[in-house]
Amino acid sequence: MKTIIGTLVFATIFAILMALLVIYTGAFNVATAWKDPAPISWVLERTRENSIETRAASIVAPPTKGDKQIDSGFRSYREMCAVCHTPPGGKDSPITKGMNPTPPDLAKSAEHMSAAELFWATKNGIRMTGMPAWGVTHKDGELWDIIAFVKKLPEMGKDEYQALDARLEKGHDHAGGGHGDDGHGDSESQKNDGHEHEDDGHAH
Ligand code: HEC
Numbered sequence: 419m420k421t422i423i424g425t426l427v428f429a430t431i432f433a434i435l436m437a438l439l440v441i442y443t444g445a446f447n448v449a450t451a452w453k454d455p456a457p458i459s460w461v462l463e464r465t466r467e468n469s470i471e472t473r474a475a476s477i478v479a480p481p482t483k484g485d486k487q488i489d490s491g492f493r494s495y496r497e498m499c500a501v502c503h504t505p506p507g508g509k510d511s512p513i514t515k516g517m518n519p520t521p522p523d524l525a526k527s528a529e530h531m532s533a534a535e536l537f538w539a540t541k542n543g544i545r546m547t548g549m550p551a552w553g554v555t556h557k558d559g560e561l562w563d564i565i566a567f568v569k570k571l572p573e574m575g576k577d578e579y580q581a582l583d584a585r586l587e588k589g590h591d592h593a594g595g596g597h598g599d600d601g602h603g604d605s606e607s608q609k610n611d612g613h614e615h616e617d618d619g620h621a622h
Contacts, residue, residue, distance in 0.1 A: 450516065450517065450518045451518070452518075453518065454518075459519075462519075466544060466547075470531075470535050470538055470539050470544075471535060473538050473542075474532065474534040474535040474537070474538035474539075475534075477534035477537060477538060478534070479532070479533040479534050479537065479562070479565070480562055482566045482569075483566070487562075487563050487566045487567075488563075488566055488567050488570060489582075489586055490560075490563040490567075491563035491564045491565070491566050491567030491568070492567045492582055492583075492586060493586060494556075494560060494563060494564045494567075495564055495567050495568065496583065496586075498552065498564075499524070499564070501513055501514075502514055502517065502521040502548070502549075503521050503522070503523065503524045504521075504523065505579050506525065506571065506574050506575055506576050506578070506579040507575065507576020507577075507579060507580070508576075508579075517547075517548050519547055521548070521549070524536075524568050524571055525571035525572045525574070526572075527568075528568050528569050528571050528572050529572050533565050533566075533569060536565050536568055536569070537561060537562065537565050540552050540553075540561050540564060540565065541553035541558070541561055552564075
């Protein structure tokens with residue numbers, strides 16, 4: 419018994435000393451350009467997947483709301499996500515190329531993640547990866563619009579994406595006139611969800 423306790427104490431002290439050594443000597447390479455060895459990538463990926471799955475388990479996705487919602491989600495995606503998560507048929511931006519981990523193709527993520535999981539990751543972000551927490555600046559309703567659009571990505575080809583891009587760019591220009599600091603995607607999406615807002619008229 420004594421030897422077991424002795425070994426455990428020794429192992430604990432050894433582990434703490436090793437950790438301090440790594441922290442204080444700069445032995446750990448924080449460079450983004452340094453690729454993790456396969457076992458470390460494996461640990462990080464499983465940790466991310468399980469963390470998202472556990473935390474999204476209690477989230478219930480609201481019913482989807484049709485084409486208007488997809489349009490609104492598309493506008494936000496184009497403005498907020500496409501720079502890192504390359505759209506269908508698009509080329510990786512220098513930001514995407516330079517990041518580690520590489521921002522995944524959301525069409526693939528949407529195939530294996532539930533709407534609730536996509537929502538959780540989008541709202542809360544993913545620590546130490548560069549994936550921002552959009553819930554800090556955006557309402558849940560706006561994020562669900564984006565998720566509704568992301569869920570369409572697996573079946574969306576380059577042509578369909580570009581057609582949507584052209585149609586909504588046009589529509590936006592014609593709708594015209596001063597949009598707020600928040601960016602047009604957001605204000606439009608709020609207008610589409612209009613009935614909750616008192617200043618729309620029907621409430622007082
Ligand atoms: C600055 C770059 C950047 C932007 C902008 C960005 N992301 Fe990400 N995102 C990442 C990175 C990097 C990861 C990968 C994290 C990882 O591998 O652990 C990620 C991961 C995700 C994941 C998890 C996917 C998976 O397969 O596990 C989702 C969902 C996601 N992002 C959605 C979004 C949405 C929606 C937006 C726009 C509202 C967005 N991201 C904007 C960089 C970004």
